[in-house]
Amino acid sequence: MTGPVRRTTRPPALVLVLAALGLAVFVVPLLGLIARVPWSRLPELLAGDVVGDALRLSLLTSIAATVISALIGVPLAWVLARMEFRGKSLVRGLVLLPLVLPPVVGGAALLFALGRRGIVGGPLNDLTGIVLPFSTGGVVLAATFVAMPFLVITVEGALRNLDARFEGAAATLGASRWRVLFRVTLPMILPSLAAGLALTWARALGEFGATITFAGNLQSRTQTLPLAVFVALENDRDTAIALSLLMVVVSLGVLIGLRDRWWRSW
Amino acid sequence: MSFRPLLVTLLAAAVATAGCAGNTSRDVLLVSAAASLTDAFNGIALAFEADHTGVDVQLNFAGSSSLREQVLGGAPADVVATANPDTMAPLVDADLTTSDPLVFARNRMAVAVPSGNLAGVSGLEDLADPTLLIGLCDEAVPCGSLARAILLRAGITAAIDTNEPDVRSLLTKLEADELDAGIVYITDVIATGDGIEGIAIADAINLATDYPIAALRSASDPQAAEEFVDFVLSTRGRDILARHGFELP
Amino acid sequence: MVSPPVRGLDARLVVASGNGFTLDIDLAIRSGHTVALLGPNGAGKTTAVQALAGLRSLDAGRIELHGRVLDDPAGNVFVPAADRHIGVVFQDYILFPHLNVAENVSFGLRSAGVGASEAVAAARSWLDRLDIAELAERRPGDLSGGQAQRVALARALITEPAMLLLDEPLAALDVTTRARLRRTLADHLEAYEGPRLLITHDPTEAYLLADEIHLIEDGAITQVGTAEDIRLRPRTRYAADLAGSNLVTGTASAGVVESAGHRLRVGDTTIHGPVLATIHPRAISLHRNEPEGSPRNTWRTSVDRIEHYGDRVRIQTGPPMPLTAEVTPNAVDALGLHEQSSIWVSIKATEIDVTAG
Numbered sequence: 001m002t003g004p005v006r007r008t009t010r011p012p013a014l015v016l017v018l019a020a021l022g023l024a025v026f027v028v029p030l031l032g033l034i035a036r037v038p039w040s041r042l043p044e045l046l047a048g049d050v051v052g053d054a055l056r057l058s059l060l061t062s063i064a065a066t067v068i069s070a071l072i073g074v075p076l077a078w079v080l081a082r083m084e085f086r087g088k089s090l091v092r093g094l095v096l097l098p099l100v101l102p103p104v105v106g107g108a109a110l111l112f113a114l115g116r117r118g119i120v121g122g123p124l125n126d127l128t129g130i131v132l133p134f135s136t137g138g139v140v141l142a143a144t145f146v147a148m149p150f151l152v153i154t155v156e157g158a159l160r161n162l163d164a165r166f167e168g169a170a171a172t173l174g175a176s177r178w179r180v181l182f183r184v185t186l187p188m189i190l191p192s193l194a195a196g197l198a199l200t201w202a203r204a205l206g207e208f209g210a211t212i213t214f215a216g217n218l219q220s221r222t223q224t225l226p227l228a229v230f231v232a233l234e235n236d237r238d239t240a241i242a243l244s245l246l247m248v249v250v251s252l253g254v255l256i257g258l259r260d261r262w263w264r265s266w
Numbered sequence: 267m268s269f270r271p272l273l274v275t276l277l278a279a280a281v282a283t284a285g286c287a288g289n290t291s292r293d294v295l296l297v298s299a300a301a302s303l304t305d306a307f308n309g310i311a312l313a314f315e316a317d318h319t320g321v322d323v324q325l326n327f328a329g330s331s332s333l334r335e336q337v338l339g340g341a342p343a344d345v346v347a348t349a350n351p352d353t354m355a356p357l358v359d360a361d362l363t364t365s366d367p368l369v370f371a372r373n374r375m376a377v378a379v380p381s382g383n384l385a386g387v388s389g390l391e392d393l394a395d396p397t398l399l400i401g402l403c404d405e406a407v408p409c410g411s412l413a414r415a416i417l418l419r420a421g422i423t424a425a426i427d428t429n430e431p432d433v434r435s436l437l438t439k440l441e442a443d444e445l446d447a448g449i450v451y452i453t454d455v456i457a458t459g460d461g462i463e464g465i466a467i468a469d470a471i472n473l474a475t476d477y478p479i480a481a482l483r484s485a486s487d488p489q490a491a492e493e494f495v496d497f498v499l500s501t502r503g504r505d506i507l508a509r510h511g512f513e514l515p
Numbered sequence: 516m517v518s519p520p521v522r523g524l525d526a527r528l529v530v531a532s533g534n535g536f537t538l539d540i541d542l543a544i545r546s547g548h549t550v551a552l553l554g555p556n557g558a559g560k561t562t563a564v565q566a567l568a569g570l571r572s573l574d575a576g577r578i579e580l581h582g583r584v585l586d587d588p589a590g591n592v593f594v595p596a597a598d599r600h601i602g603v604v605f606q607d608y609i610l611f612p613h614l615n616v617a618e619n620v621s622f623g624l625r626s627a628g629v630g631a632s633e634a635v636a637a638a639r640s641w642l643d644r645l646d647i648a649e650l651a652e653r654r655p656g657d658l659s660g661g662q663a664q665r666v667a668l669a670r671a672l673i674t675e676p677a678m679l680l681l682d683e684p685l686a687a688l689d690v691t692t693r694a695r696l697r698r699t700l701a702d703h704l705e706a707y708e709g710p711r712l713l714i715t716h717d718p719t720e721a722y723l724l725a726d727e728i729h730l731i732e733d734g735a736i737t738q739v740g741t742a743e744d745i746r747l748r749p750r751t752r753y754a755a756d757l758a759g760s761n762l763v764t765g766t767a768s769a770g771v772v773e774s775a776g777h778r779l780r781v782g783d784t785t786i787h788g789p790v791l792a793t794i795h796p797r798a799i800s801l802h803r804n805e806p807e808g809s810p811r812n813t814w815r816t817s818v819d820r821i822e823h824y825g826d827r828v829r830i831q832t833g834p835p836m837p838l839t840a841e842v843t844p845n846a847v848d849a850l851g852l853h854e855q856s857s858i859w860v861s862i863k864a865t866e867i868d869v870t871a872g
Contacts, residue, residue, distance in 0.1 A: 108438070111439070111442055111444060112442065115442060115443075115444040116443075116444060117442060117443045117444065131399070133399075133439075133444050134399060134401075134427040134428050134444075134445075163609075165605060165607075165609045166609055166611060168565075168568070168570045168596065168605075168609075169603065169605055169609040169611075170611070170622065170626075171569070171570065171595070171596035171597045172568050172569070172570070172596050172597075172599070172601060172602070172603045173597075173622050173623035173626055173670065173671075173674065174597050174598075174600070174623055174626040174627050174674065175597055175622070175626040176597060176626070177597075179626055183622075184611060187613045188611075188612070188613055190613070212430075212431060212435070213435065213438075215428075216401065216427060216428025216429070216430065216439070217404065217428055217429045217430065217431065218426060218427060218428050218429060222428065223429075230431060231404050231406055231429070231431065232406075234329070234331045234332075234404070234406030234407060234431075235331065235406040236406075
């Protein structure tokens with residue numbers, strides 16, 4: 001028998017083996033992708049206007065979806081964390097539904113609701129002439145639908161864990177509700193808020209199923225990087241792999257960059 | 267709330283998929299076919315099984331390019347039928363088929379509009395109207411490349427709003443009246459029924475795609491595979507194909 | 516009851532919580548006076564703080580501060596916390612962890628619209644007053660308990676509030692720091708001119724810091740008076756328990772506390788100067804004859820009063836050092852105790868707690 005002290009200084013071997021397996025789940029597919037990259041043709045493949053348009057559109061729509069999620073998802077999280085009302089568990093279930101639904105189903109639901117013949121989209125179209133499907137706005141909407149739950153759950157959890165006495169203390173010091181929100185509540189949940197925004201952005205960037213079902217696929221208007229990858233897989237595998245590599249590089253770059261700047265307290 | 271039936275459907279699909287995955291009985295004949303063959307091959311499979319009581323035909327439908335990738339990637343299949351010769355050619359080149367593929371059906375294109383045709387589309391030339399919502403299949407799939415070839419022959423530049431990944435998703439959007447017009451297979455117009463109206467494209471401009479079929483060398487029961495190919499080419503097979511709108515070579 | 520003061524707090528707090536508990540107390544505090552709300556955990560002290568601060572509304576009753584009505588359900592008046600101008604030192608201090616000390620202290624002024632540089636300058640002058648000027652740039656996470664308490668006090672006082680609420684201001688501190696900070700807290704309370712309410716479960720704290728003590732039990736005030744009143748005439752078992760903690764003020768030197776000419780030997784030989792000695796009633800032994808043995812404080816006295824509390828009996832002893840002892844009814848019979856009877860008192864030196872007063 002080795003002494004108990006030596007044992008505790010080393011992590012259990014089983015944990016390390018399982019952790020390595022866990023990491024392999026992420027790394028092995030990435031290696032498979034990298035192994036197939038046509039390195040010599042890469043500059044030529046990435047120089048095409050399809051790639052440039054898709055990258056620009058992906059960044060634009062994923063950032064827009066993240067901003068919209070912050071504007072309406074944080075208040076929703078606040079209501080779920082701080083208010084008691086009948087049917088709250090149903091509301092929370094609805095918020096989480098996009099995590100469970102296949103995105104294609106979500107896209108179809110969006111089409112039936114917000115398409116020009118949809119129950120909301122119809123009147124909207126009659127009143128304003130706005131048609132959301134097949135528009136860049138539709139891409140943003142689809143991305144928001146699938147990505148916002150990540151922000152809502154993260155922020156709701158953080159608000160629940162936040163000791164309400166801090167907000168009470170601010171109020172006794174004469175702070176208005178807005179000042180409490182912006183100077184106490186939000187700064188105190190900043191690490192969770194940042195993590196939620198990063199997850200939301202990442203999910204929005206990778207969104208495919210709901211987008212193609214609701215917003216269609218047209219270069220420079222609705223064709224994001226994942227759609228471009230999917231179409232290219234049909235007839236131009238090298239371009240598809242080059243596009244996938246681009247997505248990996250862009251998202252890793254942003255997520256690691258954010259981690260260094262925002263997630264210090266993690 | 268309409269979520270409950272939806273969830274039930276999803277669960278049922280998951281259970282059905284799980285059930286199939288474990289089934290490797292020797293009496294199973296795996297047929298991989300183009301998505302546009304769905305209704306016709308379901309009918310053919312039923313008729314074939316009635317004649318060959320020992321065989322259980324399992325059908326795998328997908329876009330032709332996906333089928334090609336599946337078979338090249340080693341996915342199990344006994345018979346393969348695609349929507350154009352181009353997607354079959356790599357399988358012949360790789361020496362995966364038992365003999366040269368045979369063309370068993372031909373499909374022409376039509377302009378499809380939602381039932382009621384609220385936008386008043388009268389023919390191919392309306393696809394150039396930028397005020398209409400126009401959808402085609404993406405040029406990477408056969409229905410998309412055919413549609414573009416037809417538009418080129420007609421000298422029309424379509425005001426495209428979306429390039430759908432397959433004909434099924436294009437049809438869904440036409441049926442939902444979210445698109446005003448698109449170009450699809452005639453068989454799809456027939457199969458979709460009430461949701462879609464077809465407008466014929468002039469014979470001088472229209473194009474057809476040939477559907478080839480072949481048995482694969484990897485077939486677990488080569489004889490059953492050959493019998494299935496023969497059945498598709500037989501009078502009974504041709505009758506079923508014709509009923510679903512296919513032209514016969 | 517004292518008649519309602521013109522300057523000060525006059526309140527009746529009625530708050531019903533969901534689980535059947537109801538707080539129903541009257542509180543009147545004149546400006547310049549400190550009232551302690553002393554009670555066990557769960558008595559409703561925190562609810563009272565929340566109601567006064569405006570963090571929860573009354574179900575009935577009324578809060579009036581310097582003639583201004585802050586809460587009156589019957590009159591449909593409720594002034595929210597942000598407009599009450601009541602300074603609160605919260606239990607655990609509740610300093611904002613994302614702001615540094617100067618920002619914490621200036622928070623109230625900034626909320627009132629004071630410019631950033633002016634507010635920070637005011638904060639620094641308050642920190643200076645509390646001898647913690649060097650902490651201005653620190654985060655609350657890097658402060659000791661005593662430092663955090665002073666920051667919390669500065670944060671509450673900087674806006675010159677109309678009233679000061681202190682919710683267990685010393686509970687988060689270790690024993691030695693507590694005694695030291697109790698004295699500085701007393702000084703700062705003295706300097707504040709408005710009404711002060713001290714919430715505490717610690718009788719020592721209440722006796723030393725408050726002019727008047729309100730005992731709160733199970734949502735109701737059970738006794739009001741000075742420390743002396745409560746010690747001599749406890750009206751409930753809880754009050755008796757508190758009272759039983761005999762408090763003797765005196766001067767310590769080399770293990771002896773001298774109080775009004777009487778000398779007590781105590782266990783702690785290191786403490787010097789003004790002290791408060793605490794003696795639990797069960798630590799006091801009563802004897803018919805002079806006891807012998809171990810280092811004890813012993814003296815002869817008489818029984819002033821005998822009070823029965825169910826299975827316990829409290830005996831008030833007479834001069835030279837009046838104390839309350841607690842014995843069983845059997846002991847009363849065995850000793851043949853009755854009022855005016857002569858007895859010997861003995862207390863082990865180690866049973867006497869001494870803290871710097």
